[in-house]
Amino acid sequence: MIRPFGWNEFWIIVMAAQWTIALSAIAFAGGGVGGLLVALARVADHKVPRLLATGFxxxxxxxxxxxxxxxxxxxxxIFGFAVNPWIAAMIALTLHASAFLGEIWRGCIEAVPPGQREAATALGLRYINRMRYIILPQASRVAVAPTVGFLVQLIKGTSLAAIIGFVELTRQGQIINNATFSPFLVFSTVAAIYFILCWPLSLLAGRMERKFSRATTR
Incomplete structure:
Protein backbone atom coordinates (compact mmCIF):
# COMPACT_ATOMS: atom_id res chain seq x y z
CA MET A 1 0.00 0.00 0.00
CA ILE A 2 1.38 3.40 -1.00
CA ARG A 3 1.65 5.85 1.88
CA PRO A 4 2.19 9.64 1.65
CA PHE A 5 5.62 11.16 2.12
CA GLY A 6 5.50 12.88 5.48
CA TRP A 7 7.62 13.96 8.43
CA ASN A 8 8.25 10.37 9.54
CA GLU A 9 9.62 9.37 6.13
CA PHE A 10 11.73 12.54 6.02
CA TRP A 11 13.21 11.77 9.43
CA ILE A 12 14.02 8.17 8.45
CA ILE A 13 16.05 9.48 5.51
CA VAL A 14 17.82 12.03 7.70
CA MET A 15 18.74 9.36 10.24
CA ALA A 16 20.15 7.17 7.46
CA ALA A 17 22.78 9.85 6.89
CA GLN A 18 24.54 8.63 10.05
CA TRP A 19 25.50 5.44 8.21
CA THR A 20 26.83 7.45 5.27
CA ILE A 21 28.92 9.51 7.70
CA ALA A 22 30.11 6.43 9.59
CA LEU A 23 31.10 4.59 6.42
CA SER A 24 32.89 7.69 5.08
CA ALA A 25 34.75 8.20 8.36
CA ILE A 26 35.91 4.58 8.59
CA ALA A 27 36.96 4.45 4.93
CA PHE A 28 38.78 7.78 5.22
CA ALA A 29 40.60 6.76 8.41
CA GLY A 30 41.58 3.36 7.02
CA GLY A 31 42.43 4.93 3.67
CA GLY A 32 44.59 7.48 5.45
CA VAL A 33 46.71 4.77 7.02
CA GLY A 34 46.84 2.74 3.81
CA GLY A 35 47.40 5.85 1.69
CA LEU A 36 50.39 6.92 3.78
CA LEU A 37 51.97 3.47 3.38
CA VAL A 38 51.30 3.53 -0.36
CA ALA A 39 52.71 7.04 -0.72
CA LEU A 40 55.86 6.15 1.22
CA ALA A 41 56.27 3.01 -0.89
CA ARG A 42 55.88 5.05 -4.08
CA VAL A 43 58.85 7.25 -3.17
CA ALA A 44 60.93 4.53 -1.49
CA ASP A 45 64.61 4.11 -2.26
CA HIS A 46 64.11 0.49 -3.36
CA LYS A 47 62.42 -0.58 -6.59
CA VAL A 48 60.23 -3.43 -5.27
CA PRO A 49 57.97 -1.34 -2.97
CA ARG A 50 57.66 1.29 -5.70
CA LEU A 51 56.46 -1.31 -8.20
CA LEU A 52 54.01 -2.88 -5.72
CA ALA A 53 52.56 0.51 -4.78
CA THR A 54 52.28 1.53 -8.44
CA GLY A 55 50.43 -1.69 -9.28
CA PHE A 56 48.05 -1.21 -6.35
CA ILE A 78 32.70 -17.25 -3.16
CA PHE A 79 35.88 -18.03 -1.23
CA GLY A 80 33.91 -18.99 1.86
CA PHE A 81 34.18 -15.74 3.80
CA ALA A 82 30.62 -14.66 4.54
CA VAL A 83 30.56 -10.88 4.86
CA ASN A 84 27.64 -8.54 5.31
CA PRO A 85 27.24 -5.44 3.12
CA TRP A 86 28.61 -3.17 5.88
CA ILE A 87 31.95 -5.03 6.09
CA ALA A 88 32.22 -5.37 2.30
CA ALA A 89 31.56 -1.66 1.75
CA MET A 90 34.06 -0.76 4.45
CA ILE A 91 36.81 -2.92 2.93
CA ALA A 92 36.19 -1.81 -0.66
CA LEU A 93 36.03 1.89 0.18
CA THR A 94 39.11 1.67 2.40
CA LEU A 95 41.14 0.09 -0.41
CA HIS A 96 39.75 2.64 -2.85
CA ALA A 97 40.68 5.52 -0.54
CA SER A 98 44.14 4.06 0.09
CA ALA A 99 44.93 4.07 -3.63
CA PHE A 100 43.71 7.61 -4.26
CA LEU A 101 45.13 9.15 -1.11
CA GLY A 102 48.41 7.34 -1.73
CA GLU A 103 48.72 8.95 -5.16
CA ILE A 104 47.63 12.36 -3.88
CA TRP A 105 50.15 12.27 -1.07
CA ARG A 106 52.88 10.93 -3.35
CA GLY A 107 52.47 14.05 -5.45
CA CYS A 108 52.60 16.22 -2.33
CA ILE A 109 55.80 14.52 -1.17
CA GLU A 110 57.41 15.06 -4.55
CA ALA A 111 56.30 18.72 -4.46
CA VAL A 112 58.77 19.32 -1.63
CA PRO A 113 61.87 20.97 -3.16
CA PRO A 114 64.52 18.34 -4.03
CA GLY A 115 67.11 20.34 -2.12
CA GLN A 116 65.38 19.42 1.14
CA ARG A 117 65.76 15.74 0.40
CA GLU A 118 69.34 16.14 -0.76
CA ALA A 119 70.27 18.11 2.36
CA ALA A 120 68.71 15.45 4.60
CA THR A 121 70.63 12.73 2.75
CA ALA A 122 73.87 14.73 3.08
CA LEU A 123 73.29 14.90 6.84
CA GLY A 124 73.18 11.09 6.92
CA LEU A 125 69.48 10.75 7.74
CA ARG A 126 67.99 7.40 6.82
CA TYR A 127 64.80 7.14 4.74
CA ILE A 128 62.42 6.95 7.72
CA ASN A 129 63.99 9.90 9.49
CA ARG A 130 64.12 11.94 6.28
CA MET A 131 60.43 11.45 5.82
CA ARG A 132 59.48 11.92 9.46
CA TYR A 133 61.44 15.06 10.23
CA ILE A 134 62.03 16.78 6.88
CA ILE A 135 59.72 15.75 4.03
CA LEU A 136 56.35 14.86 5.55
CA PRO A 137 55.95 18.02 7.69
CA GLN A 138 56.36 20.14 4.54
CA ALA A 139 54.27 17.86 2.33
CA SER A 140 51.39 17.87 4.82
CA ARG A 141 50.75 21.57 4.18
CA VAL A 142 50.37 20.89 0.46
CA ALA A 143 48.21 17.83 1.08
CA VAL A 144 45.42 19.41 3.14
CA ALA A 145 43.34 20.89 0.30
CA PRO A 146 43.38 17.86 -2.07
CA THR A 147 42.79 15.51 0.86
CA VAL A 148 39.66 17.39 1.93
CA GLY A 149 38.58 17.48 -1.72
CA PHE A 150 38.92 13.70 -1.92
CA LEU A 151 36.86 13.31 1.25
CA VAL A 152 33.98 15.03 -0.56
CA GLN A 153 34.26 12.51 -3.38
CA LEU A 154 34.41 9.65 -0.87
CA ILE A 155 31.21 10.76 0.86
CA LYS A 156 29.40 10.81 -2.48
CA GLY A 157 30.99 7.49 -3.42
CA THR A 158 29.38 5.76 -0.44
CA SER A 159 26.08 5.97 -2.34
CA LEU A 160 27.30 3.09 -4.52
CA ALA A 161 27.24 0.82 -1.48
CA ALA A 162 23.46 0.73 -1.92
CA ILE A 163 23.97 -1.66 -4.84
CA ILE A 164 25.20 -4.42 -2.49
CA GLY A 165 22.38 -3.83 0.00
CA PHE A 166 24.07 -1.54 2.53
CA VAL A 167 21.34 0.74 3.86
CA GLU A 168 22.89 4.20 3.85
CA LEU A 169 21.40 7.47 2.66
CA THR A 170 20.81 6.54 -0.98
CA ARG A 171 19.52 3.05 -0.20
CA GLN A 172 17.15 4.38 2.44
CA GLY A 173 15.87 6.87 -0.10
CA GLN A 174 15.14 4.03 -2.51
CA ILE A 175 13.25 2.14 0.19
CA ILE A 176 11.15 5.17 1.12
CA ASN A 177 10.47 5.91 -2.54
CA ASN A 178 9.20 2.35 -3.07
CA ALA A 179 6.81 2.85 -0.15
CA THR A 180 5.60 6.36 -1.01
CA PHE A 181 6.13 6.56 -4.78
CA SER A 182 7.23 10.19 -4.38
CA PRO A 183 10.57 10.20 -6.23
CA PHE A 184 10.88 13.99 -6.48
CA LEU A 185 10.36 14.59 -2.76
CA VAL A 186 12.44 11.60 -1.68
CA PHE A 187 15.47 12.13 -3.87
CA SER A 188 15.37 15.91 -3.45
CA THR A 189 15.70 15.24 0.27
CA VAL A 190 18.55 12.81 -0.31
CA ALA A 191 20.33 15.27 -2.60
CA ALA A 192 19.88 18.09 -0.07
CA ILE A 193 21.46 16.00 2.69
CA TYR A 194 24.44 15.12 0.49
CA PHE A 195 24.79 18.82 -0.30
CA ILE A 196 24.72 19.74 3.40
CA LEU A 197 27.42 17.14 4.09
CA CYS A 198 29.68 18.03 1.17
CA TRP A 199 29.33 21.77 0.62
CA PRO A 200 31.17 22.88 3.80
CA LEU A 201 34.01 20.49 2.97
CA SER A 202 34.20 21.86 -0.58
CA LEU A 203 34.44 25.39 0.82
CA LEU A 204 37.16 24.26 3.24
CA ALA A 205 39.15 22.63 0.44
CA GLY A 206 38.91 25.79 -1.69
CA ARG A 207 39.95 27.99 1.21
CA MET A 208 42.94 25.79 2.05
CA GLU A 209 44.01 25.75 -1.60
CA ARG A 210 43.88 29.55 -1.81
CA LYS A 211 45.74 29.88 1.47
CA PHE A 212 48.51 27.60 0.24
CA SER A 213 48.70 29.43 -3.10
CA ARG A 214 49.18 32.77 -1.33
CA ALA A 215 51.85 31.27 0.91
CA THR A 216 53.86 29.91 -2.01
CA THR A 217 53.76 33.19 -3.93
CA ARG A 218 55.23 35.24 -1.11
Missing amino acids: IRLFQGTPLLMQLFLVFFGMN
Missing part, protein backbone atom coordinates in the same frame (compact mmCIF):
# COMPACT_ATOMS: atom_id res chain seq x y z
CA ILE A 57 47.25 2.35 -7.41
CA ARG A 58 46.71 1.45 -11.05
CA LEU A 59 44.42 -1.43 -10.09
CA PHE A 60 42.09 0.68 -7.97
CA GLN A 61 42.25 3.83 -10.06
CA GLY A 62 41.75 1.88 -13.27
CA THR A 63 38.57 0.07 -12.20
CA PRO A 64 35.18 1.54 -11.20
CA LEU A 65 34.37 1.70 -7.50
CA LEU A 66 31.14 -0.17 -8.24
CA MET A 67 33.13 -3.13 -9.58
CA GLN A 68 35.37 -3.05 -6.51
CA LEU A 69 32.32 -3.26 -4.26
CA PHE A 70 30.99 -6.21 -6.28
CA LEU A 71 34.33 -8.03 -6.19
CA VAL A 72 34.76 -7.65 -2.44
CA PHE A 73 31.17 -8.53 -1.56
CA PHE A 74 30.65 -11.46 -3.92
CA GLY A 75 34.30 -12.54 -4.14
CA MET A 76 34.72 -13.05 -0.42
CA ASN A 77 31.50 -15.04 -0.29
Whole structure:
Protein backbone atom coordinates (compact mmCIF):
# COMPACT_ATOMS: atom_id res chain seq x y z
CA MET A 1 0.00 0.00 0.00
CA ILE A 2 1.38 3.40 -1.00
CA ARG A 3 1.65 5.85 1.88
CA PRO A 4 2.19 9.64 1.65
CA PHE A 5 5.62 11.16 2.12
CA GLY A 6 5.50 12.88 5.48
CA TRP A 7 7.62 13.96 8.43
CA ASN A 8 8.25 10.37 9.54
CA GLU A 9 9.62 9.37 6.13
CA PHE A 10 11.73 12.54 6.02
CA TRP A 11 13.21 11.77 9.43
CA ILE A 12 14.02 8.17 8.45
CA ILE A 13 16.05 9.48 5.51
CA VAL A 14 17.82 12.03 7.70
CA MET A 15 18.74 9.36 10.24
CA ALA A 16 20.15 7.17 7.46
CA ALA A 17 22.78 9.85 6.89
CA GLN A 18 24.54 8.63 10.05
CA TRP A 19 25.50 5.44 8.21
CA THR A 20 26.83 7.45 5.27
CA ILE A 21 28.92 9.51 7.70
CA ALA A 22 30.11 6.43 9.59
CA LEU A 23 31.10 4.59 6.42
CA SER A 24 32.89 7.69 5.08
CA ALA A 25 34.75 8.20 8.36
CA ILE A 26 35.91 4.58 8.59
CA ALA A 27 36.96 4.45 4.93
CA PHE A 28 38.78 7.78 5.22
CA ALA A 29 40.60 6.76 8.41
CA GLY A 30 41.58 3.36 7.02
CA GLY A 31 42.43 4.93 3.67
CA GLY A 32 44.59 7.48 5.45
CA VAL A 33 46.71 4.77 7.02
CA GLY A 34 46.84 2.74 3.81
CA GLY A 35 47.40 5.85 1.69
CA LEU A 36 50.39 6.92 3.78
CA LEU A 37 51.97 3.47 3.38
CA VAL A 38 51.30 3.53 -0.36
CA ALA A 39 52.71 7.04 -0.72
CA LEU A 40 55.86 6.15 1.22
CA ALA A 41 56.27 3.01 -0.89
CA ARG A 42 55.88 5.05 -4.08
CA VAL A 43 58.85 7.25 -3.17
CA ALA A 44 60.93 4.53 -1.49
CA ASP A 45 64.61 4.11 -2.26
CA HIS A 46 64.11 0.49 -3.36
CA LYS A 47 62.42 -0.58 -6.59
CA VAL A 48 60.23 -3.43 -5.27
CA PRO A 49 57.97 -1.34 -2.97
CA ARG A 50 57.66 1.29 -5.70
CA LEU A 51 56.46 -1.31 -8.20
CA LEU A 52 54.01 -2.88 -5.72
CA ALA A 53 52.56 0.51 -4.78
CA THR A 54 52.28 1.53 -8.44
CA GLY A 55 50.43 -1.69 -9.28
CA PHE A 56 48.05 -1.21 -6.35
CA ILE A 57 47.25 2.35 -7.41
CA ARG A 58 46.71 1.45 -11.05
CA LEU A 59 44.42 -1.43 -10.09
CA PHE A 60 42.09 0.68 -7.97
CA GLN A 61 42.25 3.83 -10.06
CA GLY A 62 41.75 1.88 -13.27
CA THR A 63 38.57 0.07 -12.20
CA PRO A 64 35.18 1.54 -11.20
CA LEU A 65 34.37 1.70 -7.50
CA LEU A 66 31.14 -0.17 -8.24
CA MET A 67 33.13 -3.13 -9.58
CA GLN A 68 35.37 -3.05 -6.51
CA LEU A 69 32.32 -3.26 -4.26
CA PHE A 70 30.99 -6.21 -6.28
CA LEU A 71 34.33 -8.03 -6.19
CA VAL A 72 34.76 -7.65 -2.44
CA PHE A 73 31.17 -8.53 -1.56
CA PHE A 74 30.65 -11.46 -3.92
CA GLY A 75 34.30 -12.54 -4.14
CA MET A 76 34.72 -13.05 -0.42
CA ASN A 77 31.50 -15.04 -0.29
CA ILE A 78 32.70 -17.25 -3.16
CA PHE A 79 35.88 -18.03 -1.23
CA GLY A 80 33.91 -18.99 1.86
CA PHE A 81 34.18 -15.74 3.80
CA ALA A 82 30.62 -14.66 4.54
CA VAL A 83 30.56 -10.88 4.86
CA ASN A 84 27.64 -8.54 5.31
CA PRO A 85 27.24 -5.44 3.12
CA TRP A 86 28.61 -3.17 5.88
CA ILE A 87 31.95 -5.03 6.09
CA ALA A 88 32.22 -5.37 2.30
CA ALA A 89 31.56 -1.66 1.75
CA MET A 90 34.06 -0.76 4.45
CA ILE A 91 36.81 -2.92 2.93
CA ALA A 92 36.19 -1.81 -0.66
CA LEU A 93 36.03 1.89 0.18
CA THR A 94 39.11 1.67 2.40
CA LEU A 95 41.14 0.09 -0.41
CA HIS A 96 39.75 2.64 -2.85
CA ALA A 97 40.68 5.52 -0.54
CA SER A 98 44.14 4.06 0.09
CA ALA A 99 44.93 4.07 -3.63
CA PHE A 100 43.71 7.61 -4.26
CA LEU A 101 45.13 9.15 -1.11
CA GLY A 102 48.41 7.34 -1.73
CA GLU A 103 48.72 8.95 -5.16
CA ILE A 104 47.63 12.36 -3.88
CA TRP A 105 50.15 12.27 -1.07
CA ARG A 106 52.88 10.93 -3.35
CA GLY A 107 52.47 14.05 -5.45
CA CYS A 108 52.60 16.22 -2.33
CA ILE A 109 55.80 14.52 -1.17
CA GLU A 110 57.41 15.06 -4.55
CA ALA A 111 56.30 18.72 -4.46
CA VAL A 112 58.77 19.32 -1.63
CA PRO A 113 61.87 20.97 -3.16
CA PRO A 114 64.52 18.34 -4.03
CA GLY A 115 67.11 20.34 -2.12
CA GLN A 116 65.38 19.42 1.14
CA ARG A 117 65.76 15.74 0.40
CA GLU A 118 69.34 16.14 -0.76
CA ALA A 119 70.27 18.11 2.36
CA ALA A 120 68.71 15.45 4.60
CA THR A 121 70.63 12.73 2.75
CA ALA A 122 73.87 14.73 3.08
CA LEU A 123 73.29 14.90 6.84
CA GLY A 124 73.18 11.09 6.92
CA LEU A 125 69.48 10.75 7.74
CA ARG A 126 67.99 7.40 6.82
CA TYR A 127 64.80 7.14 4.74
CA ILE A 128 62.42 6.95 7.72
CA ASN A 129 63.99 9.90 9.49
CA ARG A 130 64.12 11.94 6.28
CA MET A 131 60.43 11.45 5.82
CA ARG A 132 59.48 11.92 9.46
CA TYR A 133 61.44 15.06 10.23
CA ILE A 134 62.03 16.78 6.88
CA ILE A 135 59.72 15.75 4.03
CA LEU A 136 56.35 14.86 5.55
CA PRO A 137 55.95 18.02 7.69
CA GLN A 138 56.36 20.14 4.54
CA ALA A 139 54.27 17.86 2.33
CA SER A 140 51.39 17.87 4.82
CA ARG A 141 50.75 21.57 4.18
CA VAL A 142 50.37 20.89 0.46
CA ALA A 143 48.21 17.83 1.08
CA VAL A 144 45.42 19.41 3.14
CA ALA A 145 43.34 20.89 0.30
CA PRO A 146 43.38 17.86 -2.07
CA THR A 147 42.79 15.51 0.86
CA VAL A 148 39.66 17.39 1.93
CA GLY A 149 38.58 17.48 -1.72
CA PHE A 150 38.92 13.70 -1.92
CA LEU A 151 36.86 13.31 1.25
CA VAL A 152 33.98 15.03 -0.56
CA GLN A 153 34.26 12.51 -3.38
CA LEU A 154 34.41 9.65 -0.87
CA ILE A 155 31.21 10.76 0.86
CA LYS A 156 29.40 10.81 -2.48
CA GLY A 157 30.99 7.49 -3.42
CA THR A 158 29.38 5.76 -0.44
CA SER A 159 26.08 5.97 -2.34
CA LEU A 160 27.30 3.09 -4.52
CA ALA A 161 27.24 0.82 -1.48
CA ALA A 162 23.46 0.73 -1.92
CA ILE A 163 23.97 -1.66 -4.84
CA ILE A 164 25.20 -4.42 -2.49
CA GLY A 165 22.38 -3.83 0.00
CA PHE A 166 24.07 -1.54 2.53
CA VAL A 167 21.34 0.74 3.86
CA GLU A 168 22.89 4.20 3.85
CA LEU A 169 21.40 7.47 2.66
CA THR A 170 20.81 6.54 -0.98
CA ARG A 171 19.52 3.05 -0.20
CA GLN A 172 17.15 4.38 2.44
CA GLY A 173 15.87 6.87 -0.10
CA GLN A 174 15.14 4.03 -2.51
CA ILE A 175 13.25 2.14 0.19
CA ILE A 176 11.15 5.17 1.12
CA ASN A 177 10.47 5.91 -2.54
CA ASN A 178 9.20 2.35 -3.07
CA ALA A 179 6.81 2.85 -0.15
CA THR A 180 5.60 6.36 -1.01
CA PHE A 181 6.13 6.56 -4.78
CA SER A 182 7.23 10.19 -4.38
CA PRO A 183 10.57 10.20 -6.23
CA PHE A 184 10.88 13.99 -6.48
CA LEU A 185 10.36 14.59 -2.76
CA VAL A 186 12.44 11.60 -1.68
CA PHE A 187 15.47 12.13 -3.87
CA SER A 188 15.37 15.91 -3.45
CA THR A 189 15.70 15.24 0.27
CA VAL A 190 18.55 12.81 -0.31
CA ALA A 191 20.33 15.27 -2.60
CA ALA A 192 19.88 18.09 -0.07
CA ILE A 193 21.46 16.00 2.69
CA TYR A 194 24.44 15.12 0.49
CA PHE A 195 24.79 18.82 -0.30
CA ILE A 196 24.72 19.74 3.40
CA LEU A 197 27.42 17.14 4.09
CA CYS A 198 29.68 18.03 1.17
CA TRP A 199 29.33 21.77 0.62
CA PRO A 200 31.17 22.88 3.80
CA LEU A 201 34.01 20.49 2.97
CA SER A 202 34.20 21.86 -0.58
CA LEU A 203 34.44 25.39 0.82
CA LEU A 204 37.16 24.26 3.24
CA ALA A 205 39.15 22.63 0.44
CA GLY A 206 38.91 25.79 -1.69
CA ARG A 207 39.95 27.99 1.21
CA MET A 208 42.94 25.79 2.05
CA GLU A 209 44.01 25.75 -1.60
CA ARG A 210 43.88 29.55 -1.81
CA LYS A 211 45.74 29.88 1.47
CA PHE A 212 48.51 27.60 0.24
CA SER A 213 48.70 29.43 -3.10
CA ARG A 214 49.18 32.77 -1.33
CA ALA A 215 51.85 31.27 0.91
CA THR A 216 53.86 29.91 -2.01
CA THR A 217 53.76 33.19 -3.93
CA ARG A 218 55.23 35.24 -1.11
